[in-house]
């Protein structure tokens with residue numbers, strides 16, 4: 001039934017398909033809730049520096065951007081994900097970029113130019129309060145800045161998100177790498193990270209999410225900063241790639257899915273050689289099978305996430321990977 005629905009959705013425009021999937025997921029999670037079904041913590045204990053831990057039932061999580069408003073994560077966790085990232089949320093609601101803003105391209109890849117469309121912090125908070133009970137799996141909030149906030153005031157947006165959500169989530173992913181908010185990727189700098197660490201909470205782990213389009217020198221400098229900071233627990237590698245979508249002739253948007261795998265594996269390996277096991281690496285980008293997820297682990301990822309392959313393959317992929325992962 002789920003496979004049939006997934007195949008059907010791929011025949012519809014991407015955002016229509018997402019809205020229908022959202023409807024069914026919310027129905028499914030409502031049914032699970034009235035049956036009293038809980039998401040218990042799992043058997044894998046992941047030690048997160050400096051003094052946190054996650055208990056997950058699988059090392060596979062859902063990447064940010066699928067559940068932007070924190071309203072479907074219980075249903076998604078029921079499919080077998082060990083953890084989820086919700087968001088990206090920004091302090092104020094945003095409509096995002098004009099449509100069409102997402103395209104399917106071969107081979108089973110996506111180019112998205114969404115622009116942080118989301119309900120804003122207030123409703124996001126309400127959703128977390130409503131749906132979080134009974135969920136013991138880690139739920140990470142991916143946070144960003146509003147498009148209208150100038151870069152020099154961006155830190156204030158991140159701080160608002162942290163203060164509003166710190167009691168409701170298991171940790172934060174600081175998104176400074178989306179290609180679809182002008183100026184956001186300029187925050188991938190040591191000077192921004194220096195101001196960022198002063199607002200990060202001590203009671204939740206925080207990760208930064210980086211772009212695959214950085215130069216090797218920039219990337220290594222940022223990893224060194226993470227290594228030396230006791231407020232940052234690690235990195236999420238990587239966001240969608242602007243340069244790969246440019247190569248396909250798109251003047252906007254970032255590419256995700258299989259063509260990203262080589263770069264994301266490379267970035268994970270480089271981060272591992274800097275961290276030497278002292279920080280957490282969440283590997284994401286092009287993972288489309290159990291074999292890819294294993295490659296990500298071998299490259300050095302402690303946890304792995306998927307997005308695009310889930311869109312193309314549906315819950316079957318999660319069952320396949322989590323059987324042994």
Ligand SMILES: Cc1cc2nc3c(=O)[nH]c(=O)nc-3n(C[C@H](O)[C@H](O)[C@H](O)COP(=O)(O)O)c2cc1C
Nearest residue numbers: 063064065088112238239256257285286306307308
């Ligand atoms: C439609 C779409 C929306 C996304 N939205 C976000 C987002 O809001 N925040 C974020 O950090 N990443 C976002 N991403 C990036 C994914 O989280 C992930 O980093 C990227 O897609 C690479 O993984 P994949 O190849 O498994 O899709 C989005 C990706 C897609 C395809």
